[in-house]
Amino acid sequence: MAARPTLAVWKFASCDGCQLSLINLEDELLQVAGAVQISYFLEASSATAPGPYDVSIVEGSVTTAHDRDRLLEVRKMSRKLVAIGACATAGGIQALRNFADVREFTSVVYAHPEYISTLDKSTPISEHVAVDFELRGCPVDKGQLVEVLSALLSGRRPNLPTYSVCIECKRRGNVCVMVAHGTPCLGPVTQAGCGAICPSVNRGCFGCFGPMESPNAAAVAGVLRSTGMSRLDLIRFFRTFNAGAPAFEAASRLEEERDGSAVEVSA
Amino acid sequence: MTHKERDLTVSSLARVEGEGAMHVVIDGTTVTDVHVQIYEPPRFFEAFLRGRKYTEPPDITARICGICPVAYQMSACQAIEDACGVEVDEPIRALRRLLYCGEWIESHALHIYLLHTPDFLGVDSALDLARDHKDVVERALQLKKLGNDILTAVGGRSVHPVNVRVGGFYRAPTRRELQALSERLKWARDASLETVRLVSGFHFPDLEVKHELVALKHPRDYAITEGRLASDRGLDIPVSEFRERFVEEHVARSNALHGQRADGGRYLVGPLARYTLNYEQLPQVARDAATEVGLGKECRNPFRSIVVRAVEMLATCDEAIRLIDEYEEPERPAVPVEPRAGVGHGATEAPRGLLYHRYELDADGVIQDAVIVPPTAQNMGAMEDDLRRVVEANVTLRDSALQHLCEQSIRNFDPCISCATHFLDLRVERR
Numbered sequence: 001m002a003a004r005p006t007l008a009v010w011k012f013a014s015c016d017g018c019q020l021s022l023i024n025l026e027d028e029l030l031q032v033a034g035a036v037q038i039s040y041f042l043e044a045s046s047a048t049a050p051g052p053y054d055v056s057i058v059e060g061s062v063t064t065a066h067d068r069d070r071l072l073e074v075r076k077m078s079r080k081l082v083a084i085g086a087c088a089t090a091g092g093i094q095a096l097r098n099f100a101d102v103r104e105f106t107s108v109v110y111a112h113p114e115y116i117s118t119l120d121k122s123t124p125i126s127e128h129v130a131v132d133f134e135l136r137g138c139p140v141d142k143g144q145l146v147e148v149l150s151a152l153l154s155g156r157r158p159n160l161p162t163y164s165v166c167i168e169c170k171r172r173g174n175v176c177v178m179v180a181h182g183t184p185c186l187g188p189v190t191q192a193g194c195g196a197i198c199p200s201v202n203r204g205c206f207g208c209f210g211p212m213e214s215p216n217a218a219a220v221a222g223v224l225r226s227t228g229m230s231r232l233d234l235i236r237f238f239r240t241f242n243a244g245a246p247a248f249e250a251a252s253r254l255e256e257e258r259d260g261s262a263v264e265v266s267a
Numbered sequence: 268m269t270h271k272e273r274d275l276t277v278s279s280l281a282r283v284e285g286e287g288a289m290h291v292v293i294d295g296t297t298v299t300d301v302h303v304q305i306y307e308p309p310r311f312f313e314a315f316l317r318g319r320k321y322t323e324p325p326d327i328t329a330r331i332c333g334i335c336p337v338a339y340q341m342s343a344c345q346a347i348e349d350a351c352g353v354e355v356d357e358p359i360r361a362l363r364r365l366l367y368c369g370e371w372i373e374s375h376a377l378h379i380y381l382l383h384t385p386d387f388l389g390v391d392s393a394l395d396l397a398r399d400h401k402d403v404v405e406r407a408l409q410l411k412k413l414g415n416d417i418l419t420a421v422g423g424r425s426v427h428p429v430n431v432r433v434g435g436f437y438r439a440p441t442r443r444e445l446q447a448l449s450e451r452l453k454w455a456r457d458a459s460l461e462t463v464r465l466v467s468g469f470h471f472p473d474l475e476v477k478h479e480l481v482a483l484k485h486p487r488d489y490a491i492t493e494g495r496l497a498s499d500r501g502l503d504i505p506v507s508e509f510r511e512r513f514v515e516e517h518v519a520r521s522n523a524l525h526g527q528r529a530d531g532g533r534y535l536v537g538p539l540a541r542y543t544l545n546y547e548q549l550p551q552v553a554r555d556a557a558t559e560v561g562l563g564k565e566c567r568n569p570f571r572s573i574v575v576r577a578v579e580m581l582a583t584c585d586e587a588i589r590l591i592d593e594y595e596e597p598e599r600p601a602v603p604v605e606p607r608a609g610v611g612h613g614a615t616e617a618p619r620g621l622l623y624h625r626y627e628l629d630a631d632g633v634i635q636d637a638v639i640v641p642p643t644a645q646n647m648g649a650m651e652d653d654l655r656r657v658v659e660a661n662v663t664l665r666d667s668a669l670q671h672l673c674e675q676s677i678r679n680f681d682p683c684i685s686c687a688t689h690f691l692d693l694r695v696e697r698r
Binding site: 012013014015016017018019020021023024026027029030033038044045046047063064067092093094096097100102104105106108109110118122138139194197198200201202203206208233236240241 | 308309310311312313314315317319320323326327330331332333334336377381385391392393394395397401404405408409411412415423424425426427429430432436437438674683
């Protein structure tokens, strides 16, 4: 019998929610564990085996020099590397520091900023090493996670949509919250994958899965403004868990510069 | 015995949520220094909450922890509603409690079976356990799944629910959607009782802790979503006075703040504190189970926290059944919350202990200041003290056995290091 492919799971700056999604595969977990050799997954097991690993799953963003070095090591030990979640693919919520002064941030939280060592920016995995696949979401969708793992193990490309949440919403038969109720919604520019869960509870999408392929953020900003959103609210809307994703970052900066005066919104 | 210097390193502690390190210095048979350090990179939530709108903390602070996002959402909502002078309707309170029950069941099942039980059975993971005891692991996964399904039914998603808002919910679930969970919850109540019986049969090292036990207390309910701050030494104060009695200290080389009483005393939050303070509020079925396995009305042995968690899981399943039975769809899913200038406080019981939030808002509802005190930060002092005592009592053990015991002591706390700000680097230095 051929050896089972080895799997490693790594954490960088994050909330643990995306790797928890792997453990949350309650119906599939024992099957997954049968299909692969879990060689390194600290949250689940204290047994670790040395690399190289066939597949590494990486959660979290890079925010310290130590983590940057550790990531380079992880890449060297991994045949395929998959970045999962908004932190690993866009820098996460902690990328809000990218719009502010990190020293000031440190002094707000810590009595002794001199004890803290951190980088000025929170950056995605792809900014430091080659990434074989990026899985979006804050958190990732566990169905999509199974698809990515199955695809990689069978040597094919994962089959995941790059269209917008609007398509999922239409499929579910939801009434459009923005058109019908004037509720601000990022669905038209956000990548599908969650199943349009927010509009399904009468709430606007807030962009957990990051920008879709070729989004028209400027157009959506115009519609959002017509719902009565203020400039600051618009900036905040684009600056959450995927604030560092290029399309969302550009949209928020554009809004910031609209009347010529830059404003201090780390937020 | 000859004077011997030993240095021992475990590069990372497993089965905890987050990254940290432990350093123990032993001189002969005396422990001279114990440090639990947090290497989890800082993410600065309290800083970037400044300038955000009062409606945003439930979604933003959920991202502090993927294991207990509901705890963050609930403490945040409570604090902001307090600042804005709003009380939510009774049906919304009940629905919040049901959502929180889902998180307790999910988190407790995860910790009991997947993170902690392997310590007592001498295996590396629940997956190893599955080889010989597949039925036990399948029971664990089904319990966990049910917790997640409650979160999805009420919250719209299990990790980082989307249906929670300041004032209540975006959409109230229908009676029918919830009733679909009732039959499974009855199974889960039985499965939790089996869990209590299973884990109470483990071998527990002797350790009796004297930390002040601090938890929320509520006259009727086993406190989860609301209550006054109470302790076994007579503390009884409203949540708004939290910061007058409890302080956080920034310890060198750590990215977490360590909590202590304002007078310098150590305290403990979490299952042991809740159980000891709120035994009377547990449902009968949970008290009966505790009696059956000889747990007593209070518990001060941290190694037995796994039994307390199992009793709590049983209590929460029972509570969720009741909440669903009594559920009527509320007239409105949320009460309107208008911003006003002021300060608000919130505290709820995360699965691993008390979680406090405080927000200061301006008249437009823009956050001027935010303070978040997670349970694991509050427990750092108690964790170090327990480690010191465990090492002292077992100093003759071989390094590998001592290390195992240290790791187990840390897991007693179900520490969430992502919360407290991963990488538990365990180092024992013997001189």
